[in-house]
Amino acid sequence: MKLLVIGNGAREHALVWAASKGRHSVFCAPGNAGTAGLGRNLPIDPLNALAIVSACRELGIDLVVVGPEHALAAGLVDALEAAGIRAFGPNKKAAVLESSKAIARAFSERHGIPCAQTTLFSPGTGSADFFRWLxxxxxxxxxxxxxxxxxxxxxxxxxDPAELRAFGEAVLAADGLLAEEFLIGQELSVFALCTEGGYxxxxxxxxxxxxxxxxxxxxxxxxxxxxPLPFATKELMARIDREIVGPTFKGMAAESLAYRGILFFGVMATADGPRLLxxxxxxxDPETQSLLPRLENDLGELCFEVSAGRLPVPRFSSRVSCGVVIAAPGYPISYPRGLPVEIRDAGPELALGKPEAGFCTMPGDSAACALLFQAATGRDPDGGLRTGGGRCFTAVGLGQDWAAAQANAYGLASHVHFEGAWYRTDIGAKIYGK
Ligand SMILES: Nc1ncnc2c1ncn2[C@@H]1O[C@H](COP(=O)(O)OP(=O)(O)OP(=O)(O)O)[C@@H](O)[C@H]1O
Ligand SMILES: [Mg+2]
Structure with missing residues (x-):
């Protein structure tokens, strides 16, 4: 199968990596230096739907998997479907569940889905109501x-009322504003493969x-x-399914918002039960980078089946996965791009961009146990690697237990060098206890 992944982040590198394991021909638009090592990059902007459609026709692409939300919200899937090209992702109408939090919140309230208590302020009406509420x-x-x-x-x-006032006023100048109660609990990302028929x-x-x-x-x-998440017990997942996921898909069917792709629920598990965020x-992104190395299905097949309206059973290995994002100095506020990157002392096994980019292996385990996914990276004419964004790499460690996964992730991250590179040193600690 010929598969085209849209996007250039570490999520897309992970998608291309997983799809290329299934021996599909994988293309990526526009891709990055990592995806270039696994498939063929097409220099096309994800927002240029016309150019994507014509590339699909020219290359005989069987399936397009869209990574970034901007392309979905702009109607890329509508353009592909109109041209008879199979896509994995929602059309513009359904993408509004992400692209407008105001519409999404009204939708979840209509369908009785438990959320944080929310007050909506519309743009263009000034900030007076918001200030009074605050x-x-x-x-x-x-x-x-x-x-x-x-x-x-x-x-x-x-x-801090002054901080909230300033942020709210700035948002309201151009967009709608949601003011939510602060929820305390454990946060998790819940993903559903979906079609019109189920999930x-x-x-x-x-x-x-x-x-x-x-x-x-x-x-x-x-x-x-x-x-995986030890706190996400069968009971908790069943409750999330019953109270949030099920009612959402029922509501989507009722409002003609069903689509073939992934719906991702940001959930806070509070003492009073799960709440949709x-x-x-x-x-x-970064969940994909941690999840896909645990997926045992052929990713290309899985996405193709969903795009054809079928729902195969996803299977995950019991391996634990820890993904650490390596960021540019100044991220998330302002940061330089184009910093030269060096991978030092990583041993011959670490081949950036190769599917077998594992850099250490566990006894008896032939699968890679550390993978470096790149985001928006590019290459100099002499082959040197350069950063291209704020979150530059995700170093993923895998292990039979948490200690091994964590050690592999941080072991790999320590070999990635560029000026001002930094990462959180406590990824997973709140979940696994250290
Ligand atoms: N009501 C809330 N109470 C506590 N924390 C919250 C609440 N709403 C959001 N958060 C925190 O803020 C984060 C971002 O919020 P949200 O997921 O709504 O925004 P987003 O910008 O769409 O994020 P994403 O990049 O994941 O799509 C959440 O992941 C959560 O950690
Ligand atoms: Mg979001």
Whole structure:
């Protein structure tokens, strides 16, 4: 099968890596230096639907898997379907569940899905209502969210009225604003493969959204992810399924929002039960990088089946996975791009961009146990590797237990060098205890 992955992040590198294990011909648009080592990059902007459609026709692409939310929200799947090209992902109408948090929150309230208590403020009506509402909160901790897409950076939580006021006012100047009660609990990312006919849950993962150790600092696109989750018991997953996932798909069917792809539920497991934080209509980054090395199905086949309206059973190995994001200096605020990267002393097994990019192996385990996924990287004419974004790499460690996974992830991360590179040193600690 010829498969085209859209995007250039570490998530897309992981998708291309997993698909290329199944001996499919894999293309990536626009891809990065990592995907170039596994398949063929096409220099096409994910927002240029016309160019993607014509490349698909020219190359005889059998399936397009769309990574980034911007392309989905802009209607890439609509353009592909209109051209008779099979796609994995929602059309523009359904992508609104992610691209408008205001619409998504109204949808979940209509269908009785438990969420944080939320107050919506519309754009263009000034900030007076919001200021009055804030004054009545008396210093309570609040989460403010920009309604539209913001790459994980449109959310602020605080109990400082001045900070909340400034953030809310800035958002309201151009977009809708959601003000939510601050929920306390354990957060997890729940993924469902979906068609119009039903859904199947994948193993959940846990992202680390805050920039700094101990979940401090600003929100980011995600600084690391682990899977599986010992706290995600059968009972908890059954409750999430019953109270959040099931009612969502029922509501989507009723409102003609069903699609073939992935629906991702951001969930907070609180003492009062699970609460939906948000929907995303695609795989998560960095969750994908941690999950796919545990997936035992052929990824290309799995996505193809879903795109054809069928729901195969996803299978995951029992290996533990720890993904550590290596970021550029200044991320998530402002950061340089194009920094030269050096991978030092990593041994001959570490071949950047190769499917067997494992750099240490466990006795008796032939599978790779550390994988370096690249995001937006490029190559100099002389072959040198350069960063291209804020979250530059995800170093994923795998192991039979948490200690091995963690050691493999951080062992690999320590070999990746560029000026000002940094990462959280506590990925997974809140879940596995150290
Ligand atoms: N009501 C809440 N209470 C506590 N924390 C919250 C709440 N809402 C959001 N958060 C925190 O903020 C993070 C980002 O919020 P949310 O997932 O809604 O935004 P996003 O920008 O769409 O994120 P993503 O990049 O994952 O799509 C969440 O992952 C969670 O850690
Ligand atoms: Mg989101």
């Amino acid at each position: 004054d009545a909160q008396q210093g309570r901790r609040i989460v403010l969210k920009k309604s539209g897409l913001a790459a994980g950076k449109g959310v602020m939580e605080s109990d 199947r849950l994948l193993d959940p993962a846990a992202d680390h959204k805050k920039a700094l150790v101990g979940d401090q600092g600003a929100n980011t696109g995600g600084m690391g992810a682990v899977s 948000e929907y995303n209509v695609r795989m998560g």
